[in-house]
Amino acid sequence: MSPGGPGRLERAIAEIDGVARDLGLDGFPVRFEICPADVLYTIGAYGMPTRFQHWSRGKAFWRMKTEYDYNLSRLYELVINSDPCYAFLLEGNSLVQQKLVAAHVYGHSDFFRHNFRFAGTSRFMLETMAASAERIRSYEFRYGKDLVETYLDAALAIEEHIDPYARPDGPAPAARSGGRHAPEDDVPYADLLTLGEPAPEPPPPAPKRLPERPEKDLLRFIAEHARDLDDWQRDLVGIVRGEMLYFWPQVETKLCNEGWATWAHTRIMRRLDLSDAEAVEYAKLHSGILQRGRYRLNPYLLGFKLLEDIERRYGTDHLWEVRETQTDVSLVRNYLTRELVAELDLYLYRKVGDQWQVSATAWEQVRDGIVRSLTNGGHPVIVVEDGDYNRAGELYLRHCFDGWELDATYTERTLPSVYRLWGRPVHLETVVGDKVTVFSHDGERVTRKVRGPAQRRVRA
């Protein structure tokens, strides 16, 4: 328990609650749970206290816990997007630490409630995940732990490959392939030019393709079209997909969300009546959160600096709009300026020989580089091109190559997971060293075939 006992902590949070309200923060009610490090790190590894069990989370938990035990890293806060919002406070933290975390939490809760990307997320995910975990446990009883694990392993291997922008039901609208009409369709009033001419023969109906257009949601496609999966196996795929859809808005608003929460805790803490010692401790903690990352951008720092800059340039009202309408990609693209890049000393770096070198400092390059690394959560975009490849029900995937190659070893070892779910040979088209290359897996081994030269891309 924090020094001063629960009474003191509750009074402190009540004060923060009032200040947050004054500032206009308008989140879900917050349920603070005080828990030991073990539990905090478990929840950190699972993303949710009720999520289903899997060894990879045990591995993550152990890594985080070890880092904490050796004082290498520290989890400051853990907030769950739900109504009420759940926040976990580490037992044994000092009162100032708890105040800082609580203030930070009010920022997140407000963000979850108001950012447009979260509008579609379930606020009852705790319960949903508990129900899913329960179902998975019942499958384990019925079909055996090992078998269930094999399928979970496989589904988790491709968990990022969902389509967070697809409409919740029904096929994607045709306009999604926007900009790919034949050029003459783009001429205004093109239909008038052919007035009076006999209507052209309707084109013969093309053989039905599956999917009709490239499908980004691998998990959904597999759950719907894999021929040999049992219902419970489809359910597993669906569970993994549903949870990823829930987490996805958090993946693509890391900068905004952490920036906003940091902005909130700064504003709230300023208004609290801290003693000198508390003020110093807070300043230390705050600067610890805002450390620069040589190899990896610190989302707290970059997000916070971007938002502060917006407030300075456009006023506080605009800031509230930004927290509602931006994601990381748009925030960086719209608001990262030459001055900020210089002030924060942002750069891009890459591997040259056996050393890592700064490769760009020009602000536009840096901005575009950051945007690119944030696109699709930093994951390669892979789509289903053909679900009946070779007319044999094989699965043909295509990596939408954008200049960055896939890790070949990882690709070779992920394909068997896709095969496990699809049940028939799977293929993945990508580009390796300027050559279009197809990796295939037939259940036995992985082969690589070069298809031909890759088309030149603008971005290299």
Added chain:
Amino acid sequence: MAGFAVFHEDWSLYRKGRLDQQRHQEKIKDAIRKNLADIVAEESIILSDGKKVLKVPIRSLEEYRFRYDFRQREHAGQGQGGSKVGDIIARDGAGRGPGQGPGAGEQPGVDYYETEVTLEELEELIFEDLGLPNLRRKKEALLPTDTWRFGDVRRTGLMSNVDKRRTLLEALRRNAMAGRNSFTPLAPEDLRFRTWEEEIRRESQAAVLAMMDTSGSMGSFEKYIARSFFYWMVRFLRTKYQNVQIVFLAHHTEAREVTEQEFFTKGESGGTRCSSVYRLALEIIGQRFPPEDFNIYPFHFSDGDNLSSDNDRCVELIHALLEVSSAAGYGEIVSPHYAHLSSSTLMSVYQKVKDPRFVSVVIRDRSEVYPALRAFFTDRGAAQPGQTA
């Protein structure tokens, strides 16, 4: 804003992370088990004298997914001010702390995952299905030891040792006497506890006679193989006997006893006469290891390049050795360059030795050390000793 609430609940039963970590550990064990053949001959282990925690490479525990090759893509970072194009921010493998370097923990192309295991865990896995062949009971000293065994049930004891099954049975019995068909109520007198007894162990002794051909034709590969084999052999025997002694005998045309250091490092030149080392082994057994007190395990490594006139004498001496030994073995190490050649003349005469206590194996590759160990330490139907550890 609908306010807040603070809860401080008992989380002591929330053990999900630990349970899954256990599952992860099990998977690591599984992976090790599958890779034992490679791990047994792993240099870092054989040469790790005294180190308790070992890093073992394991394939198959990474969570594979489609991802970018991080060596090819650009990453974003942040300096302390004034960074310029061309500045070097890191070198591969140069003193970076955990979780700091670019792509820490995501080295592409590396197809294994290093995990830490203790030597004990590793031994447990390696020795899991090794057994002692052909044991004959030797004279043994009776010694009290610090091991114990749960072998008794009593009415009093530690709560942590409660025997649930027996306790419930007692409750059921007592309730039935009272005409109730139920486990409850449970009374204190139903409690049954498992209790332990100290065990008296028998002091047992074993001697390993490590023999190796050190003639010019034995190179560093051959010595390394022999070294890995003896390393595990001695470790295994130590789990079965309290006292394991090992003597090192090197030979070319003549044999002599050497130190461990010399045994594994020194090379000599000259031809090979294997009978010399067997004769020396018999002499040493006669002087130091009376067969009625010791379980004796002679094992000889050679490349098989023996004087063919000597082969018959070798077979005779092997029989003499078998008279006094629990098991004896001959390993022929064929370096990969000669792998296509058929085995030596020495091997072909040994293959005619039909004693079940004698094993001859050919090792062509590091990964064959483990099968060789298993071939030698197979329980061939002989009775287990009373002193299994």
